[in-house]
Amino acid sequence: MISRSVSTLLLLAGATLILLPFLWMLSLSLKPQDEIFASTIALFPSRLEWGNYVKAFTETNIPLFLWNGFVVVAGILFFQLLFSIPCAFALAQRNFRLRTVVFGLVLAALLVPFHVTAIPIFLGLAAVNLLDSYAALILPFIPTAFGIFLFRQFFAQMPTELFDAARVDGLSETAVVWRIAFPLALPAATAFAIFSVTAHWNDLFWPLIATTSPEIATPPRGILYFRDQESGDDVGPLMAGAVIITAPLVLAFLFAQRKFLQGLAAGGLKG
Amino acid sequence: MSFLTRSQRETLTDVWLTGPATLALLIFIFLPIMIVTILSFSDYQFGARDLSWVGWENYITLFTSAIGQRAIVNTLIYVAIVIPFSVVFALLVAIGLHRMLDWAPALSRILRTVYFLPVAATLVAMAVAWQMLLHPNLGLVNKVLSTLGSAPQNWLSDRGLVLYTLAAIGIWQSVGYNMVLFLAGLSAIPEDIYEAAEVDGAGGAWARFWTVTWPMLGPTTLFVLVVTATNAFRVFETVATLTRGGPAFASETLVYALYREGFVYFKAGYASAITVIFFAILLTLTLAQMRLVERRVHYR
Numbered sequence: 001m002i003s004r005s006v007s008t009l010l011l012l013a014g015a016t017l018i019l020l021p022f023l024w025m026l027s028l029s030l031k032p033q034d035e036i037f038a039s040t041i042a043l044f045p046s047r048l049e050w051g052n053y054v055k056a057f058t059e060t061n062i063p064l065f066l067w068n069g070f071v072v073v074a075g076i077l078f079f080q081l082l083f084s085i086p087c088a089f090a091l092a093q094r095n096f097r098l099r100t101v102v103f104g105l106v107l108a109a110l111l112v113p114f115h116v117t118a119i120p121i122f123l124g125l126a127a128v129n130l131l132d133s134y135a136a137l138i139l140p141f142i143p144t145a146f147g148i149f150l151f152r153q154f155f156a157q158m159p160t161e162l163f164d165a166a167r168v169d170g171l172s173e174t175a176v177v178w179r180i181a182f183p184l185a186l187p188a189a190t191a192f193a194i195f196s197v198t199a200h201w202n203d204l205f206w207p208l209i210a211t212t213s214p215e216i217a218t219p220p221r222g223i224l225y226f227r228d229q230e231s232g233d234d235v236g237p238l239m240a241g242a243v244i245i246t247a248p249l250v251l252a253f254l255f256a257q258r259k260f261l262q263g264l265a266a267g268g269l270k271g
Numbered sequence: 272m273s274f275l276t277r278s279q280r281e282t283l284t285d286v287w288l289t290g291p292a293t294l295a296l297l298i299f300i301f302l303p304i305m306i307v308t309i310l311s312f313s314d315y316q317f318g319a320r321d322l323s324w325v326g327w328e329n330y331i332t333l334f335t336s337a338i339g340q341r342a343i344v345n346t347l348i349y350v351a352i353v354i355p356f357s358v359v360f361a362l363l364v365a366i367g368l369h370r371m372l373d374w375a376p377a378l379s380r381i382l383r384t385v386y387f388l389p390v391a392a393t394l395v396a397m398a399v400a401w402q403m404l405l406h407p408n409l410g411l412v413n414k415v416l417s418t419l420g421s422a423p424q425n426w427l428s429d430r431g432l433v434l435y436t437l438a439a440i441g442i443w444q445s446v447g448y449n450m451v452l453f454l455a456g457l458s459a460i461p462e463d464i465y466e467a468a469e470v471d472g473a474g475g476a477w478a479r480f481w482t483v484t485w486p487m488l489g490p491t492t493l494f495v496l497v498v499t500a501t502n503a504f505r506v507f508e509t510v511a512t513l514t515r516g517g518p519a520f521a522s523e524t525l526v527y528a529l530y531r532e533g534f535v536y537f538k539a540g541y542a543s544a545i546t547v548i549f550f551a552i553l554l555t556l557t558l559a560q561m562r563l564v565e566r567r568v569h570y571r
Contacts, residue, residue, distance in 0.1 A: 003476070004374070007367045014364060015385040018443065022388065024411055025400035041414045087292035096285040102293050109300045111557055113505060115526055116550045119310065119533055119543055120303035123317070143295035173284045202393045204508045205526070209534045220395035224512065227399055235403065242396040253391035257384060261451055264390060 025246075029053070029239035036235050052236035053244070061214060062241050065222030066248075068134075072218055073200050075138040077193055080147050085185070088151030089177045093163055103152070109145035115205065122209060136210040137218065141200065147192055154188040155181060194256075194263030198249060219245040304550075311543035318537060329544035341520045342528040342545070345434055346504060349524060352438040353445065353503040358495055360442065361449030366484070368450070369457040383454070387447035394444060398512040401440055402427065427513050430521040437522055440509050445502060449495045456491030460484065497560040501553055525549045 023043060028036055029052050031045040056062050090096065091103050121140045125131050130139070158181070166180050167173075182189070200218075207221040214225050226241055253260045275283070311329055315322035333339035364386055371379035389397065404410050405426040413423035426436045464483050473482040507526040510516060516523040516531060525545060533542025 008371065008375075008378075011364065011367045011371070011382055014360070015382050018386055018389060018447070020411075021397055021400040021404055021443075022392070024404050025397075028403055037409060039414070041411065041418065083292040083295055086288040090285055090288040094285060094288070096282070096289075098285075098289075102289055105293065105296055105301070109296050111554060112300055112304065113501075113550070113553060115505065115507075115529060116307065116546055117300055117303035118529075119539055119546060120306035121299060122534070123306070123539070124303075126317075140299055143292060143299045145296065145300070148292060173288065177288065198391065202395070202508075204395050204511060205530065208511065209530065220393055220508070223396055223399060235409075238399065239403065242399050246393045246396045249391050249393065250388065253388070254384065257387075260391060261387070264448065265451055265455065 052240040055237040056240040069219040079142040084147035092155035191263035315540045350503040353441040365453030
């Protein structure tokens with residue numbers, strides 16, 4: 001009984017520490033200017049200052065950053081699926097001479113963090129004049145060894161007869177992939193989508209390198225533009241901006257926890 | 272297409288299905304690795320028309336210059352702090368929440384959600400929140416400290432402190448992820464092993480942990496260690512947001528050095544050498560883990 005209450009107390013204390021930055025962010029985003037700079041400690045604002053959010057939405061580029069984030073994340077996911085699913089299907093369900101070679105490449109690529117390829121990809125994009133564009137933010141992430149690997153493992157568990165039946169019915173192999181295999185792989189696709197969207201919505205490294213115009217900044221890049229511009233008196237709107245940018249994924253996580261845990265835990269396999 | 276034989280058509284299908292992805296892997300991953308390795312032996316600068324070969328000079332600079340050494344040493348210190356704290360906290364939280372499932376499942380799930388929250392949240396935005404929390408005058412942390420009678424600290428601009436502050440944020444961010452992995456490992460331990468251990472006299476909580484839980488969690492722990500290590504080695508977002516490697520390179524890390532040397536100072540050759548060393552460290556780590564997993568996890 002005592003050990004139970006002690007451990008519960010410790011767990012609650014730990015959870016408070018974890019929540020602290022979230023609470024402080026929310027609190028500052030709802031505080032009037034003078035309370036932000038007050039010397040007393042107060043978690044709750046005396047009145048809710050929604051003006052911070054209004055300002056973040058109307059006087060800054062935050063809506064644009066959100067839109068950019070959406071375009072980039074959706075573009076990356078679309079092309080990742082388009083490229084990796086047919087490849088994964090062939091690796092799992094077809095016999096061809098170079099299968100082990102291709103799968104070997106996929107496994108090797110799993111070990112390569114994106115940072116390693118950044119300099120040459122930057123050079124390449126500069127050579128074809130694509131830097132500072134949506135293309136620069138999307139293209140480098142299209143090849144996803146992790147995606148191919150995940151889908152291959154999923155397809156490998158499916159019985160071959162399933163696809164043979166479709167082939168006998170006269171479906172082309174492309175149709176088998178997209179009309180039979182892909183719908184069956186939706187659980188894996190959901191897990192992968194959560195992993196991919198989270199990783200690229202939150203990424204700062206590549207947007208910092210590949211873009212220079214605030215007009216195409218993704219949310220993390222954008223919030224830094226905002227922070228570096230404001231001279232210290234726009235803390236409230238800055239925190240409101242941080243809340244707005246964090247909210248989509250946090251809310252999605254709260255509503256689809258099981259899926260998130262699966263998707264992000266699977267992402268640990270990635271090098 | 273009737274003039275093609277059946278096997279030719281099959282080959283075309285294979286190329287159609289696997290070709291685009293394979294080509295993309297080659298162009299965006301394997302070709303860049305070759306190029307970055309070659310560039311690391313040059314003095315190439317972004318935008319320059321030509322380059323000359325400098326042999327190992329970039330590597331020598333990285334390992335002998337004060338700033339290069341700082342980046343390496345800081346990264347190792349950061350990793351050495353984050354790994355044990357993050358893993359041990361995560362294990363303790365996971366064990367606590369796993370036991371709580373028996374008598375307060377709802378609370379246990381809520382707490383699991385809370386601990387996982389930093390993993391799903393945008394780290395850059397949260398770093399901005401941390402910046403306000405740690406603000407020298409306005410931050411909650413210093414306000415609380417001065418109320419308690421301690422001296423306020425410059426958490427992010429004190430040379431002796433900044434790396435530990437970043438490590439603390441790294442721990443805060445990674446505990447939830449590791450906890451989820453440990454929870455999965457814990458729920459996979461069959462209950463009858465605990466019963467058997469009890470019959471054999473290992474009845475107390477302490478004995479149960481060391482005779483059953485800890486050994487059974489072996490593979491999970493190894494996985495958690497490697498994931499934590501590889502993620503910690505990549506620390507970038509918090510450094511770029513909060514300190515830019517400063518003050519006076521006190522929070523310089525490998526990936527941040529790569530970014531700054533390459534994309535702020537445009538020293539592509541030197542940044543390539545940093546990249547190669549960074550990659551070599553991560554590869555060694557991952558391959559060592561694979562060997563370990565093969566050798567030690569065969570008790571099943």
